[in-house]
Structures are given as C-alpha cells and as structure tokens.
Amino acid sequence: MFFTTQLLEWNHQHNSRTMPWKGIKDPYRIWLSEIILQQTRVEQGQPYYERFITTYPTIQDLAAAPDEAVFRLWQGLGYYARCKNMLAAARQVVQSYQGRFPDTYEAIQSLKGVGPYTAAAIASFAFNSHHAVLDGNVFRVLSRYFGIDTPVDSTAGKKEFAALAQELLPAGQSAVYNQSIMDFGASICKPQQPLCPQCPLSKKCVALRQQIVALLPVKSKKLVIKKRYFYYIVLDYKGQVFIRKRTGNDIWQNLHEFILLETPSPITVQELQASSGFKALLQDVFYTVQGISPAFKQQLTHQTIHSQFLLLSAAKKPAITNYMAVPINRLNNYAFPKTITDFLENKSLGLF
DNA sequence: AACCCGGGGGG
C-alpha cells in the first residue's frame, strides 16, 4: 500500500527524532515513557522520564516507593491521576504478574492508567504485537490523507480511525510503523503549518488536493472555560503551617494545599475575613495578618484559577480539623500544584 | 455520550 510503504521509506530516510525510550525493548521503560507522555509534549516529559528512571530503575523500585515521594517527583507535570494510576499499575505488575510486565495487549490494557493507545504502544514497541497506535498524530495524518471529516472526538470517529489504522499496519513491522506514523505527524503533518511541499504522501493526500488540510481533523466538542477564585490561608503557628491533601476527583487530586476558601467571584481580603466560611474555619483562632500576596493567575485547559495567599500568624495553637501542621522547612517533602509552588518559591514576597 | 483532569509551548 502506497501510504504504508511511503511512510516506512520516509522513516528510513529522514527520521532523526531521538528520544531516550525510542527503540528500546524494556516494557517498564516504554510503559513509563508512555504514561508520562499522555497529553504531554516530548520536551516537557523527557526530564521527568529521566528522573524517574534514575530514581526507580526497575518496576519493583517504583512499586515499593512511598506514594508521597512519587507524587513529589511527578509534581508540575499535570494530570495527577496519571501518577496515582501509574503507582497502582506498578504494584499490579509486581503482585499479580510477579514483577514480569504482561506481554499481551489485553493484559497490558487491564493495567491502571493504560488505555487503547498506551496498550498498543507497549504491545507493539516491546513485543512487536500487531496493534496500531491511535493518538493525536495518527488522527491528524489519517484524517488528512484520506480526507475523513468524522469528528475524532466522537465514538464513531474513534471506531472509524481505529479500524483504518489497524488496516494500514504492515505485518511484522508494527513497532517501526507505529513509531514512524507518530514521528511523521509530529514533524511533517503538523497541526499548524504542515510541511506539505516536502511531504512524501502529498501526491495522494485527499485534504491537500481539496485544500482542506487546515480544516482537518474535525473536533466537535467546544471547550468551556470556568473561572474560579481560590483564597489560601497560610496559617503559621511557631514555624509550622497547616496543609492538607486534596481528595476526590476534582482538580489537583492527591496534591497538597493550604487552608482553602473558594468563592464564585473575586472578593477583597476584608470581605474574605468577614465571610461565613472564613469565620467557621478560624472562629477560635487568634491571629494577626502577616501579609497578603499578589494575585496569582493560572490558565488551565478548562478553567482559569485566580489565587491569593493570606498569611496569618496564630498566637495560640489553632484547633484546625482536617489539616496537618507541617514545619515550613519540610514543605518540600510534599507535592503541590504549580500555583502553590510558585508562591513558595517567590522569595521576593518575603513571606517566609 | 458527556465531562473531567495540568501545564507548557507556539502562532
């Protein structure tokens, strides 16, 4: 088939994308790289990958690690459910598979945090198993080359593209082919300004012939961005501050935070102190205001979060439930969201 | 099927 042969030929001639996990056969390293790279750019994920491999050279090392140490190593990478699931999967492999990474697509996908894409990637890269990968690159390349306008974020689209991708997969070459199509999508058939003039597939590309390259792939869902206002109370008592671990499935699950009050709209510090939530939390606390931080703004994919930190010093030991008192110089043992990390590292505020 | 989850980079 023209598409497949041209793609493999392009890979043979031009591909020079080098990554530490490329071409290796160790399923642990492949799995780790794939988890880190979910919805994450290669340049952003690579340093994390290297730190994880250095810190946890084997899956046994990772499975035996304390949760908090792993979350701390993951800090800043985002999508923290990945970290939780990664730990669960490592322990799954050690306990249910005697530490030997499963070698079939079905068993691999049964691991926590491993879906269709990641299972196909591991199965093909590590075991040359006949499963086509379907990621953002593949959606883009196939939708353009074959001129398919089915929305890629629909169930019908996923089925259609998955079947096509599998059909194109050459026998016995799944590892190199899967690697090729993703590299090709990342370097030639890019989301913006694709390099059509030098594309080895341009001769038969439907989207190029119809001049709809920039319109593909089609996505149907529209993004709604919420605004949220966080007020963090940094309550200090004799060099210790109160933090807790976020639970549930909301943003920043399993990361830590200071005492938090959230409001639907921005308010002043005076209004905050007068609010019922503030009084309920700090009603029995005798404190003095030590400082007020500037407003921090963080733009996330689906929400904009404005945060402000209010530094309080307690005169007597506060009775705050659900939070733990941690010495300030021990805060670096805990994983925090980017906003709090930025706050803690901003020495110019003179807060600590 | 709809919705949720971070952070960074580029135009």
Add this chain to the structure above:
DNA sequence: CCCCCAGGGTT
C-alpha cells in the same frame, strides 16, 4: 487569545 500535546477515567 487561541490551539495542541505519544489519553484515560468517571459518571
């Protein structure tokens, strides 16, 4: 400001 990124889990 927008979009995209080697997606997956929950409801």
